[in-house]
Amino acid sequence: MGNLVIDNLSMRFDLPNGGSVQALKNVSLELAKGELLAVLGPSGCGKTTLLNIVAGFLAPTDGKVTLNGKTVTGPGPERGMVFQQGALFEWMNVRRNISFGPDMAGRPAAETRPVVENLLRTVGLQDFGDKMIYELSGGMQQRVALARCLANDPDVILMDEPLGALDALTREKMQGLVLKLWKETGKTIILITHSVEEALLLGERLLVMAPRPGRIHKEYNLPFAEMGVGRDLRLVKKEREFAERREEILGMIWDMEEEIMGRQEETA
Amino acid sequence: MIVFLLYVTIFAAAFGLYRVWERKRHHLHDFASLKTVTFGDESAVSPNRFASVISIIALFAIWGAFTGSVITPLHVPGPFVGDASFTYTARNAAGETDDATVHMRVYRVGEDVPLPELPVDQAGFAMDDALKIGAWRSVLARPSENDTGGEDDGYSVIAIDGQPIAAGGTVRFSDGEVTMTSKGSLSIKPDKGWQMEPIWLPAPEAVVSRLVEIANDGYKNVSLWNHLGSSLGRVIAGFVIGSIIGIPLGYAMGLSNWFRGWFDPIVEFMRPVPPLALIPLIIIWFGIGEQGKVILLFLAALWIMTISARAGVSGVRISKVHAAYSLGASKWQILRHVIVPNSLPEIFTGARVAMGVCWGTVVAAELVAADRGAGMMIVNASKFQLTDIVILGIILIGIIGYGIDILMRVAEKWLVPWKGRG
Numbered sequence: 001m002g003n004l005v006i007d008n009l010s011m012r013f014d015l016p017n018g019g020s021v022q023a024l025k026n027v028s029l030e031l032a033k034g035e036l037l038a039v040l041g042p043s044g045c046g047k048t049t050l051l052n053i054v055a056g057f058l059a060p061t062d063g064k065v066t067l068n069g070k071t072v073t074g075p076g077p078e079r080g081m082v083f084q085q086g087a088l089f090e091w092m093n094v095r096r097n098i099s100f101g102p103d104m105a106g107r108p109a110a111e112t113r114p115v116v117e118n119l120l121r122t123v124g125l126q127d128f129g130d131k132m133i134y135e136l137s138g139g140m141q142q143r144v145a146l147a148r149c150l151a152n153d154p155d156v157i158l159m160d161e162p163l164g165a166l167d168a169l170t171r172e173k174m175q176g177l178v179l180k181l182w183k184e185t186g187k188t189i190i191l192i193t194h195s196v197e198e199a200l201l202l203g204e205r206l207l208v209m210a211p212r213p214g215r216i217h218k219e220y221n222l223p224f225a226e227m228g229v230g231r232d233l234r235l236v237k238k239e240r241e242f243a244e245r246r247e248e249i250l251g252m253i254w255d256m257e258e259e260i261m262g263r264q265e266e267t268a
Numbered sequence: 269m270i271v272f273l274l275y276v277t278i279f280a281a282a283f284g285l286y287r288v289w290e291r292k293r294h295h296l297h298d299f300a301s302l303k304t305v306t307f308g309d310e311s312a313v314s315p316n317r318f319a320s321v322i323s324i325i326a327l328f329a330i331w332g333a334f335t336g337s338v339i340t341p342l343h344v345p346g347p348f349v350g351d352a353s354f355t356y357t358a359r360n361a362a363g364e365t366d367d368a369t370v371h372m373r374v375y376r377v378g379e380d381v382p383l384p385e386l387p388v389d390q391a392g393f394a395m396d397d398a399l400k401i402g403a404w405r406s407v408l409a410r411p412s413e414n415d416t417g418g419e420d421d422g423y424s425v426i427a428i429d430g431q432p433i434a435a436g437g438t439v440r441f442s443d444g445e446v447t448m449t450s451k452g453s454l455s456i457k458p459d460k461g462w463q464m465e466p467i468w469l470p471a472p473e474a475v476v477s478r479l480v481e482i483a484n485d486g487y488k489n490v491s492l493w494n495h496l497g498s499s500l501g502r503v504i505a506g507f508v509i510g511s512i513i514g515i516p517l518g519y520a521m522g523l524s525n526w527f528r529g530w531f532d533p534i535v536e537f538m539r540p541v542p543p544l545a546l547i548p549l550i551i552i553w554f555g556i557g558e559q560g561k562v563i564l565l566f567l568a569a570l571w572i573m574t575i576s577a578r579a580g581v582s583g584v585r586i587s588k589v590h591a592a593y594s595l596g597a598s599k600w601q602i603l604r605h606v607i608v609p610n611s612l613p614e615i616f617t618g619a620r621v622a623m624g625v626c627w628g629t630v631v632a633a634e635l636v637a638a639d640r641g642a643g644m645m646i647v648n649a650s651k652f653q654l655t656d657i658v659i660l661g662i663i664l665i666g667i668i669g670y671g672i673d674i675l676m677r678v679a680e681k682w683l684v685p686w687k688g689r690g
Contacts (some may be wrong), residue, residue: 057590077596087587090686091609101595104605134689152595 003068003188004031004054004156010062011049011214022213023049024060029207029216033155036182036189036225038203040196040249042256046214047192048160054190055081055158067155077101080154082145082162090133094125094144097133101152112151119147122184123177139170146181159191163198175201176233183229196249200224200242201233208249210256212263218252220245270462271330278330282322328472336463337471344462347403349374351384352458354429354441356411358394361422368394370409374443374458377402393417399456404465406457408449424452470656475663478656487657488648490640496664499634499641502558503626503672506565510622514570515615518577519607528578535574543568543629547636556637561630568629569622576618580611613687616680623676627669642668 011024024046031037039047052058054065056075065072067079080101081087088097095116096103102112120126123143133141142162149157162178163171175198182189182202193199199206204225210217222245228236236242306312332340353371360366371384383398390396393416401407411425412418426432428439428446438447444458466474482492520527521535546564554560584607592606634643642665649657680687 055590055594057593075590075593077594079594081591081594083587083591086585087591089588089606089609090689091612091684100592100597100605104592104595104597104601132686134686148591148595154594158594 003033003035004190005066006030006050006054006063007066008063009050009053009060009065011046011053011058012061024053025213025215027063027214027216031156031188031190031205033188034186036191036202036204037207038199038205039190039192039207039209040194040199040203040253041209041214041217042211042253042260043194044214044260045209045211045256047209049214050209051158051160051190051192054156055079077105077152078155080149080152080157082142082149082157082159084161085138085141085165088133088141088144088148093130093132094120094136095129097144098147098151100148105152115151116147119151122150122181123147137170139166139174142166142174143177146177150181150185150187154187156188156190159189161192161194164194171198172233176228178202179225179229179233182225196246196253197237200245200249201228201236206249208252211260217256271334275326275330278326282319282326286316286318286322331469331472334462334464335466335469335471335474337473339472346461346463347374347465348443348459348461349376349403350443352441352443354446356394356425356454357427357430358411358415358418358423358425360393360415360417361420362417363422364393365426366392366394368392368396368411368415370397370399370411370454370456372398372407372456372458373400374403375400377405401456401458403458404460406455409454409456411454412452425454428454467653467655470659474656475660479660482657482660487645488640495640495645496642496668499627499630499643500668502561502565502630502641503623505562506630507569507619507622507626509562509566510569510626511573511619513566514573515577517570518574518579519581519603519611521574522578522581522611523603523607531574535571538567539571539575543625544632547633550633551637561633561638564633565626565630568625572618572622572625573615576614576621577611579618580614581607583614584610612684613680616676616684616687620673620676620680623672624669627665627672631665 006027006029009024009027010022012020012022014020027046027050029037039050041047049058053060054072056072056079059073072079075081089100092100098116098119099109099112102115103109116129117126120129123146125140125143125147128136128140133144136144145162159178163174166174178189178191179202181187191199191202193202200222201224203220203222206220206222207216208218208220209215224236224239224242227239300306300312300314303309303312329340329342331337333343336343336346351371351373353369355367355369357365357367368390371386373381373384375381381400383400386396386398394411395414395416397409397411397414399407399409412423415423417423425448426434429441431439433439433446433448435448435450435452438445440446444456447455447457449455470478479492486492487495517527517531521531522528543564546567550560550564554563588606588610589602592602597605630641631643634641635647638644642661646658646661646665649655649661
């Protein structure tokens with residue numbers, strides 16, 4: 001029995017100039033509790049649209065999303081979101097950002113405080129609880145975003161390129177942190193990324209999407225996430241299988257991009 | 269023109285001297301001083317505080333120099349003050365000529381001086397004249413009046429200090445000039461020098477002493493603090509009411525299509541209307557009392573605050589709102605915890621603009637009609653040529669306007685420290 005079921009989603013909307021865009025077509029997917037799904041694809045393949053539908057920010061024109069048997073109709077605290085950057089509240093300090101969800105739900109501060117302290121330690125920000133958001137580096141801000149999401153104890157965590165704006169070194173550290181949090185909390189995670197390497201490292205399952213219309217191109221089950229938990233991710237990257245997969249998927253996406261370019265030239 | 273050239277000269281001289289002095293001084297080794305490209309690098313340009321200080325000193329020095337002030341040792345030449353005389357040559361109807369002297373005493377306006385004394389024995393038909401002239405003024409002398417046969421046809425003044433003169437002509441004497449009118453009178457203008465007459469520009473110390481006087485005794489039976497306080501009170505009342513209505517209206521326009529559509533035409537039309545253009549209508553509708561002024565300032569602040577609140581709402585990043593919804597916040601909680609704090613920096617910017625506009629508008633409204641207030645004080649004083657009060661009023665208005673802006677900036681720094689760091 002799937003925990004999160006994405007059932008035959010299609011998304012089509014009209015443009016002001018009379019045309020229309022088929023952002024998603026017949027996307028179906030089941031995700032068991034505790035699975036980590038990475039979604040990869042060239043720009044315009046509808047991966048962010050897919051995530052926004054699961055989050056409840058967009059309504060699909062066809063199909064539905066159900067979580068634990070309940071159909072998604074809008075955003076809700078059982079589906080937490082981690083954004084690329086700039087989604088933290090800079091008028092609050094780190095602690096108040098993390099406790100935002102419980103605070104809004106009206107949970108007493110005494111109950112929330114130990115949760116927040118615990119999360120600060122988990123993401124390695126125990127000394128930064130009283131800092132303001134704008135005093136933190138980009139990597140630290142994303143740690144806060146992860147902690148803020150976890151403080152609400154969602155069933156599913158949706159990550160929209162959470163590490164996309166970070167420099168390469170910070171990004172590697174944060175990938176390790178995401179794996180650690182995934183293992184420790186057992187959350188179901190959908191992670192959208194542009195980086196093939198990141199998708200391979202973090203995705204227990206990997207979905208490669210193709211554009212126009214946005215659809216599932218290929219699905220993989222990968223061993224690297226399990227391998228990487230608690231280990232140096234650079235060792236994982238040295239695996240021969242990892243390199244093979246990377247080449248395969250890069251080639252696949254490369255072909256898609258070529259095809260798009262070709263099609264654009266024809267129409268031009 | 270002379271003042272402008274002098275000012276440019278002081279600017280250039282101070283700049284040159286500073287450069288020479290700086291070159292000799294021990295060099296700082298902060299980061300900015302190591303930059304080789306400063307021309308065009310905005311971050312390398314900061315106000316030179318020496319220049320600021322010299323600039324203010326130069327302004328006062330020029331003001332003092334051209335008003336004969338005690339605050340500067342150097343003055344431009346003042347008006348001629350003291351006794352002077354010239355000799356005129358008259359010809360009577362018989363064709364005879366005779367000389368006589370015009371004795372004049374030029375005094376500072378406000379002083380009480382006697383007429384210069386005339387020699388007792390005088391020969392010939394032309395008689396000496398005595399007159400007194402206020403500095404910067406001129407008088408019309410009629411030497412013919414006391415001359416024997418001066419009223420006859422054929423009598424005329426033909427020369428001043430030996431220089432021939434005719435109707436419409438001008439001749440210089442030692443300390444001024446004489447112009448003959450078409451009727452044969454002499455218009456005497458002692459030298460005015462380069463200094464400004466106090467009724468045009470009073471000396472700095474005159475303004476200060478007027479400040480002390482008004483601070484103690486008030487102006488038009490209203491104390492200075494009452495004048496300034498009532499202007500400020502009107503601004504604060506108008507601004508507060510404008511904010512109370514404008515900010516929620518701006519939020520509604522930022523959050524609802526219907527509100528945006530409904531109020532857009534009104535706001536967009538009213539925004540470019542200068543508040544000053546509303547003064548006549550406000551006076552017709554509400555009279556010249558307090559009510560009208562507060563309504564005018566309310567209107568001045570309203571649109572600015574509405575637009576800044578609307579911009580604040582529109583400026584909230586959608587990912588923040590999405591994040592808040594995903595964390596389980598309700599609409600009301602999102603308004604309270606996300607939209608309002610996110611829009612505060614914009615609202616503060618708007619509030620600074622609104623306070624500036626209100627301060628300008630209140631002064632203008634008081635210029636038109638008021639029984640008290642900073643604007644009323646200066647317009648009333650100007651009617652009596654009390655230039656020192658006018659200048660004093662302008663300086664006080666400037667200081668208060670600047671003070672308001674500084675206070676708003678301090679409040680902004682304290683209340684929205686996250687401004688520009690989102």
